[in-house]
Amino acid sequence: MNGKATTTRTRLDRGRNALGPALELVHTGRAPTRAVLTAELGVTRATAGAVAAELEALGLIRVDSNPGAAAGSQGRPSHRLAVDEKGPVALAAQVHADGFRAALVGLGGTIVATAPGCVTVSADPAQVLGAVVDAGAALLEESGRRCVGAGLAAPSAVAEPEGTALNPLHLAWPAGAPVREIFAERVRAAGIEGPAFTGNDVNLAALAEHRHGAGRGARDLLCVATGHRGVGGALVLDGRLHTGSSGLALEVGHLTVNPEGRPCHCGSRGCLDVETDPLAFLTAAGRVPGPEVSLLQQSRDLLRTSPDDPGVRVAVGELIDRLGLGLAGLVNILNPDRIILGGLHRELLDADPERLRAVVADRSLWGRSGGVPILPCTLDHNSLVGAAELAWQPVLDDPLAALGREPV
Amino acid sequence: MNGKATTTRTRLDRGRNALGPALELVHTGRAPTRAVLTAELGVTRATAGAVAAELEALGLIRVDSNPGAAAGSQGRPSHRLAVDEKGPVALAAQVHADGFRAALVGLGGTIVATAPGCVTVSADPAQVLGAVVDAGAALLEESGRRCVGAGLAAPSAVAEPEGTALNPLHLAWPAGAPVREIFAERVRAAGIEGPAFTGNDVNLAALAEHRHGAGRGARDLLCVATGHRGVGGALVLDGRLHTGSSGLALEVGHLTVNPEGRPCHCGSRGCLDVETDPLAFLTAAGRVPGPEVSLLQQSRDLLRTSPDDPGVRVAVGELIDRLGLGLAGLVNILNPDRIILGGLHRELLDADPERLRAVVADRSLWGRSGGVPILPCTLDHNSLVGAAELAWQPVLDDPLAALGREPV
DNA sequence: CGTACTTTGTTTAGTAGCGGCACAAACTCA
DNA sequence: TGAGTTTGTGCCGCTACTAAACAAAGTACG
Numbered sequence: 009m010n011g012k013a014t015t016t017r018t019r020l021d022r023g024r025n026a027l028g029p030a031l032e033l034v035h036t037g038r039a040p041t042r043a044v045l046t047a048e049l050g051v052t053r054a055t056a057g058a059v060a061a062e063l064e065a066l067g068l069i070r071v072d073s074n075p076g077a078a079a080g081s082q083g084r085p086s087h088r089l090a091v092d093e094k095g096p097v098a099l100a101a102q103v104h105a106d107g108f109r110a111a112l113v114g115l116g117g118t119i120v121a122t123a124p125g126c127v128t129v130s131a132d133p134a135q136v137l138g139a140v141v142d143a144g145a146a147l148l149e150e151s152g153r154r155c156v157g158a159g160l161a162a163p164s165a166v167a168e169p170e171g172t173a174l175n176p177l178h179l180a181w182p183a184g185a186p187v188r189e190i191f192a193e194r195v196r197a198a199g200i201e202g203p204a205f206t207g208n209d210v211n212l213a214a215l216a217e218h219r220h221g222a223g224r225g226a227r228d229l230l231c232v233a234t235g236h237r238g239v240g241g242a243l244v245l246d247g248r249l250h251t252g253s254s255g256l257a258l259e260v261g262h263l264t265v266n267p268e269g270r271p272c273h274c275g276s277r278g279c280l281d282v283e284t285d286p287l288a289f290l291t292a293a294g295r296v297p298g299p300e301v302s303l304l305q306q307s308r309d310l311l312r313t314s315p316d317d318p319g320v321r322v323a324v325g326e327l328i329d330r331l332g333l334g335l336a337g338l339v340n341i342l343n344p345d346r347i348i349l350g351g352l353h354r355e356l357l358d359a360d361p362e363r364l365r366a367v368v369a370d371r372s373l374w375g376r377s378g379g380v381p382i383l384p385c386t387l388d389h390n391s392l393v394g395a396a397e398l399a400w401q402p403v404l405d406d407p408l409a410a411l412g413r414e415p416v
Numbered sequence: 417m418n419g420k421a422t423t424t425r426t427r428l429d430r431g432r433n434a435l436g437p438a439l440e441l442v443h444t445g446r447a448p449t450r451a452v453l454t455a456e457l458g459v460t461r462a463t464a465g466a467v468a469a470e471l472e473a474l475g476l477i478r479v480d481s482n483p484g485a486a487a488g489s490q491g492r493p494s495h496r497l498a499v500d501e502k503g504p505v506a507l508a509a510q511v512h513a514d515g516f517r518a519a520l521v522g523l524g525g526t527i528v529a530t531a532p533g534c535v536t537v538s539a540d541p542a543q544v545l546g547a548v549v550d551a552g553a554a555l556l557e558e559s560g561r562r563c564v565g566a567g568l569a570a571p572s573a574v575a576e577p578e579g580t581a582l583n584p585l586h587l588a589w590p591a592g593a594p595v596r597e598i599f600a601e602r603v604r605a606a607g608i609e610g611p612a613f614t615g616n617d618v619n620l621a622a623l624a625e626h627r628h629g630a631g632r633g634a635r636d637l638l639c640v641a642t643g644h645r646g647v648g649g650a651l652v653l654d655g656r657l658h659t660g661s662s663g664l665a666l667e668v669g670h671l672t673v674n675p676e677g678r679p680c681h682c683g684s685r686g687c688l689d690v691e692t693d694p695l696a697f698l699t700a701a702g703r704v705p706g707p708e709v710s711l712l713q714q715s716r717d718l719l720r721t722s723p724d725d726p727g728v729r730v731a732v733g734e735l736i737d738r739l740g741l742g743l744a745g746l747v748n749i750l751n752p753d754r755i756i757l758g759g760l761h762r763e764l765l766d767a768d769p770e771r772l773r774a775v776v777a778d779r780s781l782w783g784r785s786g787g788v789p790i791l792p793c794t795l796d797h798n799s800l801v802g803a804a805e806l807a808w809q810p811v812l813d814d815p816l817a818a819l820g821r822e823p824v
Numbered sequence: 825c826g827t828a829c830t831t832t833g834t835t836t837a838g839t840a841g842c843g844g845c846a847c848a849a850a851c852t853c854a
Numbered sequence: 855t856g857a858g859t860t861t862g863t864g865c866c867g868c869t870a871c872t873a874a875a876c877a878a879a880g881t882a883c884g
Contacts, residue, residue, distance in 0.1 A: 012511030018837065020841095021840065021841060021842080022840095022842065022843095023503065023841080024840080024841065024842095025841075025842085025843095026841095027861085042859095042861080043860080043861065043862095045868065046861090051842080052842080052843055052844075053862060053863080054842090054843080054844090054862085054864085055841085055843080055860095055861065056862095057562065057862060058863095076870075081533060081851090081852085081853070081859095081860080082849060082852050082853080082859050082860065083850080083852075083859040083861065084849060084850040084851050084856090084859080084860050084861040085850065085861080086861060086862090087861085087862080093867085123861070166501060167782075174782065174863025178836060216621055227661055228660060228661045241749075245653065245658070250653070251751070251867080252636060252637045252751020252752070253446075253635055253750060253751055254753070255751070256748075256751045256781070256782045257749065257750055257751035258749060258751075259748045259749070259751075259781055259782070260748070260749060262748055262781065263743075263745065263748075263749075264675065267672065267676075267686075268675075269676030273781075274781065274856080276779075278675075322851085338672075338749065340664075340666060340667045340668070340670055340671075340733045341649075341665065341667070341671075341746065341749055342660060342665055342749070342751070343659070343660020343661055343662060343663070343664045343665035343666075343667075344660070344661060345661030345662075348843060363778060371683075371684075373664070373670065373682065374573075374575075374582065374662065374664045374667070398836085427869090428867065429870065429871085430869090430870060430871065431870075431871080432869075432870060432871095433869095433870070433871085434870090449832095450832080450833080452832080454832090459871075459872085460871080460872060460873075461832070461833065461834085461873080462833085462834070462835080462871090462872080462873090463870080463871065464833095465832095465833060465834070466870095487883085488882050489830090489831080490830045490831065490880075490881090490882080491830040491831025491832065491879080491880060491881075492830080492831060492832040492833075492879040493831085493879070493880060494831080494833090494877060495832085497834080498876050499825095542843080656853090683833080693870095761878090775845065807847050
């Protein structure tokens with residue numbers, strides 16, 4: 009009965025530090041129920057409950073109290089957790105050789121809305137980025153949903169920390185164009201909420217595949233892809249992109265994969281870039297590439313329409329051998345626990361998975377003992393989803409701070 | 417005057433979670449004073465004070481209340497922090513082609529005592545490891561100091577998580593020898609306190625250089641070295657060794673650096689291994705290696721006694737060009753912010769630093785813009801110090817748990 | 825040589841963010 | 855229907871911190 013006041017407590021006295029990790033678990037589909045969330049976070053049920061309630065109050069996830077069928081297990085059924093499909097979205101943008109594309113991406117990596125990719129060949133980055141941001145702004149307006157930020161996937165290495173595009177070769181953009189700055193400026197100008205980010209498209213594809221696709225659960229994930237000209241690589245270590253000290257890691261295009269191969273603009277010859285990209289494939293198959301559709305599309309068409317054409321078979325074999333040599337070199341250096349292939353490389357893998365795996369195993373020193381799993385990409389528009397991941401990252405790191413709200 | 421007991425406090429009610437980070441700061445020389453420690457930890461002065469007092473009570477560091485000369489700055493002089501030179505030690509062991517070496521290493525990476533390396537060529541790992549552990553145990557007995565654990569540097573890739581030596585080529589050991597297990601067993605048998613660890617020597621050298629040598633402050637540190645036959649690599653990312661998913665990362669020996677080069681046992685030709693190791697150097701210089709001392713020592717002697725010999729100059733130039741090509745390939749893949757060279761590669765760098773830097777800058781895509789700093793190793797016995805780091809790591813992670821003491 | 829200022833260490837009080845526990849709730853199984 | 859199992863929730867208290875006031879130990883300057 010003394011006058012000692014009970015300490016006044018705010019509504020949320022638990023789980024503040026676990027909010028980010030918890031959201032990430034739901035975001036990546038690793039916490040389907042509250043019970044799993046409790047185990048994954050390594051906290052008590054009380055804390056996990058507070059966390060889930062807070063994330064629901066923030067409009068980010070839904071906690072389904074009505075489980076219905078509990079499917080076989082004993083005990084009280086656990087509440088289901090899912091991302092809130094009516095929640096905020098990230099604006100994702102991608103520019104590539106054939107044009108651009110804008111989309112809204114919700115938590116969980118689900119594409120909510122897409123603007124059809126327009127073909128806008130322009131040597132002025134500001135013009136193209138302005139167009140893609142405007143398309144995204146229209147989608148946002150239409151949807152009426154809150155925006156957590158914007159992300160751009162660029163088909164070029166992006167230098168850190170400047171954010172300049174170093175080799176926007178097939179965009180006809182000036183080398184060193186400050187794409188991050190231009191994109192951020194356009195996003196601001198369009199009145200879009202939240203911060204703006206820019207990254208390399210293969211890096212972002214790898215990030216997306218790691219969180220929502222074929223890379224789930226990998227610790228050291230290597231991703232290699234080729235879309236138009238040249239080859240891109242990316243590495244995700246412990247769930248984080250390894251971009252290197254200046255953003256230029258995994259520029260794998262100039263690994264030597266054919267000492268007697270064709271000359272490369274880098275001064276060497278037989279580089280991965282010129283030996284395994286779509287142009288190399290079409291050339292090896294004895295085709296003359298036309299200007300109508302992208303080189304990747306022409307390669308795909310060729311592979312699908314005439315897989316048994318002798319020239320195509322020879323080309324597939326040659327490119328697989330070269331790609332395998334490059335991958336083996338990367339395995340010796342990076343020792344990843346999974347490899348994911350995109351673009352034409354993915355098609356090559358599909359065409360003859362055993363041959364590619366055999367080359368990698370044979371040419372990597374330790375690949376023989378089991379071998380590294382080599383898988384195709386599984387996400388549609390993975391670069392776009394990865395761009396959205398950039399925008400979602402602050403929310404995943406600290407939901408309260410990123411959404412600018414007080415705990416409810 | 418009511419019966420409400422004041423909450424009983426243990427002696428240390430602060431800084432328990434900051435103990436490890438604080439010790440690491442002192443260990444790596446980044447916290448010379450308590451004021452710096454406060455800033456680096458991002459805690460209040462009160463917490464930092466409690467942390468320093470606790471670490472001192474644990475016998476790990478010394479807090480010097482008598483600063484004496486405060487050197488120019490205003491305000492109250494800060495207490496100086498230093499590792500306790502009378503504190504516990506780690507037992508470090510190294511085996512290499514010419515024998516083995518045992519040492520005691522204190523916090524801060526200082527070698528407290530060394531047993532002279534003995535030449536013991538034996539095909540039996542248990543025998544060699546037994547001998548080196550016995551030498552270490554004798555050092556420990558002599559010093560009378562507490563041991564926190566033992567670490568072994570092996571001249572071979574160490575597979576994770578098995579701990580087997582995959583290619584102990586120049587030790588005449590059987591491939592796949594369970595060195596980690598054997599070493600741990602010998603450590604236990606010798607009655608040495610604490611856990612036992614095993615790692616690759618170049619990896620451990622990189623770790624040591626990152627914490628105490630030329631790699632301090634680097635975020636992405638690449639280390640390349642050659643000692644006898646073959647080339648080793650290591651990568652330290654954000655202060656942690658990147659060993660890859662199965663411990664086999666940075667097996668850089670089979671990068672192609674000379675398409676028309678000599679054949680390698682891997683089936684390819686012109687690999688970094690056979691083009692830049694001491695044997696390659698002696699051969700390129702037109703010398704016939706003798707059996708008396710190690711190939712590295714013969715190379716060093718040659719470089720020091722006849723640096724202007726035409727054959728030597730040609731050999732230096734050739735090997736620098738090949739090494740530069742290999743480093744450039746690694747730069748394109750890893751984009752490190754610093755490169756450290758050891759063994760013969762260090763000598764090559766010393767012989768003509770400009771040439772090596774020029775080759776790397778010219779052949780790496782982005783090296784032109786500034787270029788990666790390439791530095792020689794600075795620590796004596798860095799593999800040995802790195803082996804000790806393995807043993808120190810549990811203490812750095814959680815001093816109270818590792819030393820098995822209650823807070824004082 | 826004393827006063828003002830600067831910087832660092834210490835003491836005390838308070839509190840955020842958890843864990844632990846007891847209990848309630850919601851299911852399965854026999 | 856009751857026992858067993860698993861999950862959610864309210865309450866208490868602890869631990870490791872922060873905040874703030876104060877004390878200590880120097881420099882700068884008249």
